[in-house]
Amino acid sequence: MNLITKDPKAQSDTAHTGHPTPLTYFKIALILSITTAIEVGVFYIEWLGHGIIPVLVILSGLKFGLVALFYMHLKYDSPLFSWFFFGGLALATSVFIAVLGLFKFFVAQ
Amino acid sequence: MSLFRHHPTRLVRLVPLLLVFIVAGCYPDHPQSTFDSTGPVAQSQLNLFYWIFWAAVFVFVTVQSALLYICLKFRRKPGDPDPEQTHGHNKLEIIWTVLPVILLAIVAVPTVLTIFDNANSPDPDGMHVNVVAHQWWWEFNYPGEDVKTSNELHIPVDEVVNVSLETKDVIHSFWIPKIAGKVDMVPGNSNKMWIKGEEIGIFHGQCAEFCGESHANMRFQVIVESRADFDAWVASEREPAVIPVEPLAKAGLDLFEGDAQCWSCHKVEGSSRSRGTKGPNLTHLSGRQYLGAGIVENSQTNLRNWLTSPNDLKPGNIMYRDAAVYNDPDKALSDSDISALVAYLRSLK
């Protein structure tokens, strides 16, 4: 519960210590580009078959996480923000996975 | 509160009154009462209901009497000091978390068992009926018996009937309160259920999902009969319609297959003309007890009323909406036309 209480480190605006530098941002961008390239590349590897699905899910999850943590600086910000965002995300994901399950989406026809 | 201030016991007298009320609510003799089941599905649902009902009564009586007791006991009297400021009681809180869990487990187990019991037909290879719902009538097809009929479901007693449920337009729900709880008919999604009637008689069915203007008037009859009667019915249903000889009825037939354009929506087996599917199959119309999906008795007058102004019997119905004889004044039926049509339809035994 202490997430919502006053935490001096969580001062929103400027002047964090350990804030990432533009270099970090470049590095992240590099990783993002490479991951996208891999995704598209993997896509053309035919022998992966259905194995492609988890690979793609993991890779795009990685990209998602990097943008959220670094570009949206959730990593450096108040955990409350992460709760809001990942809470919404987790709820959306689980509810709609359940819906898909109810529509027999995961059952091979 | 003042009524009971000096006589808390008076309240106790209300309890039997309440019970009378509750019991008064279950009228087994009413046509759609769920308290008078005549089939195993409805029976299992009723048993489950009673089980939960008594659990609920138990919770109701304990909790409400505790509440009442507290209200009467701890009323403020003038000059009372502040009560002790207690903040909670761990043990108590655990108890009243765990007790409901136990109680719920007691209802959950039979619930799950019944769900699974009712899901699968005990005799999947038995008889089949395909029910197709339309705004606001029912089509009953018996693939095994090669019978197609509407608005009246005949089933043999004590036999499992596998029902598949479909709809031609919006969502409807197939419900025979005394035989089985409802299952919906969803477009693009065929549902299954099974029923079994254990008592000979006529039972009411009802569309239970709101489906438009005449949802209230979307009913049907279920005729549970002995195997012999059922076979006889099947045999007669299989017969094509009789060609009338009586002149008025013959005139009716001509109209039916001619200017009145009834043929465009209605099917009459044996006729090369009347092959419509927009309306109910009329081959053996006069064999039915009710008219217009269980709305009125199938009598000469009612049939006449129906043809004169379908909208009065069944607001919004598709026949009234779409048939030329009703929406085009030039084509309207005269009284004598109607007499002829009635004569013809009455001949469709």
Next chain:
Amino acid sequence: MLEAGADPHGENSEHTTTGLNHRKLLMWAFLGSDCMFFGTLIGTYLVSKGRSLVGPYAVDVFDIPVTSVSTFVLLMSSMSMVLAYAALTRGSLKGFRIWIASTAIMGMTFLSFQVFEFYEFANHEVHFKCSTPISDLTEHERTFIDKCAGQDASHEVEEQHGLTPRTNLFGTTFFVLTGFHGAHVTLGVVWLLSLLFYSFRGGVTAKRNLDVDLAALYWHFVDVVWIVIFTVVYLFGVFPGF
């Protein structure tokens, strides 16, 4: 969007219970909520997947290389956005302007790709030679096979058969999902450009970098949503048998 924007003395950020800024909190709550929004749209898309009765289907219209490029552009716009914010925080207004302008431009590039793509889909053509073995044709192309009747093998079938939201369930769910994403991007571009113009009027300063921070959060969110859409809709979309 810039509600309370302007609290000229930046008081809000100082007097809150948590020390967090009101507007930033609002933004994050909004993004959490928007997850449900896109979750519903993507859920709809997936539920409807494979239910279309007529083509064209995803395999017929998608052009993965093209979309990969636009995806890449959007990803890079996220980087330039974060650099714009970093520049402003450092006090470099010039850097801020350069980066935010390039973000907006990349956003617009992405949108042009999308417009192009929508146009292409809507004017999709079925195009194959009658000599092509049937097994090499897509399901949709096969519905045109009778055009080869009576023609010799070198005959080419060419039919205009576009995909619109009305064509089939795939069209409906695809266009509305990506369309709403596009609408988010459009709003974002407008927001970024407003900030850019505003900066020329002295409205954007290092002290008030929160205005930019909020726009940036929104922008990145739009980006991560696209990451999901790209994988789930595009890549999975053309993957056979999925």
Next chain:
Amino acid sequence: MISLTIPIPKRPTHPTGIWNWLTTIDHKRIGILYGVTAFILFLTGGIEALYMRAQLATPEAEIVSPEVFNQLFTMHGTTMIFLAIMPMGTAFFNYIIPLQIGARDVAFPRLNAFSYWTFLAGAIMLKSSWFLGGAPNAGWFGYAPITGVPYNPGHGIDFWILSLQILGIASLAAAFNFVVTIINMRAPGMSLMRMPLFTWMTFVTSLLLILAFPVITVALIELMFDRFYGANFFVPAAGASPLLWQHLFWIFGHPEVYILILPAMGIISEIIPTFSKKPLFGYPVVVLSGVVIAFMGWMVWSHHMFTVGLGPVANSVFALTTMAIAVPTGVKIFSWMGTMWRGSIHFSTAMLFSVGFVALFIIGGLSGVMHSSAASDAQQQDTYFIVAHLHYVLFGGSIMALLAAVYYWFPKITGRLMSESIGKINFWLTFIAMNLTFFPMHFTGLDGMPRRIYTYGTEMGWDLWNAVASMGAFLLAASILVFMHNVVRSYRKGEISGSDPWDGRTLEWSISSPPPEYNFAEIPVVETRDPFWAQKRDSVATARVGGGSGEGEHDIHMPQPSYWPLVVSIGLLIGGYGLIYNVAVAVVGGAIALIAVYAWSFEPVNEPEEH
């Protein structure tokens, strides 16, 4: 930049009168606006109900046509849920929350005003459908495909879709506002676990709202595309599954019913301790159970779909998750009883309504548990048994609690007490009439009476209990009239209440009634739960709450009124009608809204001061 190039009208400055109400951003005034509007809409929903009850009082009655009947129950359900209970809840959030947490306003005062005006726009839009060719007629959950153009070519459904979208924007705006307000504007020392229960439940409700509304928004957008542009989302002929609508609706819909009940539970959790003179029993557990209810509310939606053919596994799972909700709810009920236990209970009208809430909600909850047993629900679903359940939880629950809240906070809002003697009549009449109306519906439901039927034959045997229910409904109308009488009478000449008529426990009672515009002359410092009580009883020596002396008043800067929220809402309203009748008008509406948003963005909360 538009705003900088076009002349901006001067900021509104009217201290009183109609312009003040139109441009106010004071949370208390907005609360009053919300409350009064919602109550009027409640009356319209009630009148719709009375029409239905008149029609159903006797078999084969012909008071309204079937088509009108269908419009009546659709509008009744939609009105009561979206235009009555939700905004009445919002009214109290607005008025009370800042007072309870020791704040001078909400976090985004103009967003708050915007929320109200947008709500009003949505209400006008929905209600106007009665006069513009027919109200929506597909039930409050509007199952596809009966909402599709082929089955419903008129404009009714369009009104329903667009007004719900507009109302959704209003609700979301309010919910975001309260989330931020409650997290960020608590008085120093008011940690989460010192927050009053009503504040807590508002917080939880707002979170539910911001997560649930996007789902219905998307569903409505999809339906809108189907209807307006010939898309295929819910068109079975194109292969779509109409069940998707049901899932989306109930994914929203079930959390929605907790959005309706959690504020009520919050209200009860304020009133019962006050009138028992004891702190809430098991505070942490009551808070937790509220959170758990909200969380579990996401896992049960398919219990509205037990009969659509999801299969035994899904039905079992949803039956179990649904039953599980009885546990945290029970914890709340028992904790309220624990609060009263050994208390010194004063049965003021507010307390009577609260105890009435508990008693009736138990009945509604128990019938809910009966529904949750999927197999036996097959006999109940879409019958009057459901109608009974939903009115026990909604009327017996939400409305009773809201009435309690009016009696409880009226003195704070107006400075006058409501008449207790009329109040007692009001309560007993409501309580009896409510049971008379809705209890018989259990009977008719189990007796096989489907819901949403405009008529029934006398051979069905439902005459008696329908007649009783209808009598009850008119008696209920009488009780509402008594309530209205009491409000009006007390507002004019009720006894002056003073700031703390009930010996209250929370901060709102520490300031004068009605509170000054700035609420707290000095922001209180909170060191315990029930801070005001603690201060009065001196158990915490250092607690310094309240004041209201008005000293230093001149240093308090309250946000200033603004035109823009109103203008944005007007733009939305015009846009809504435009989408139905004429796209050009929609564009104009959109443009008005957009320009106003810009103007709003560049308008400072306070005009820069001239030092």
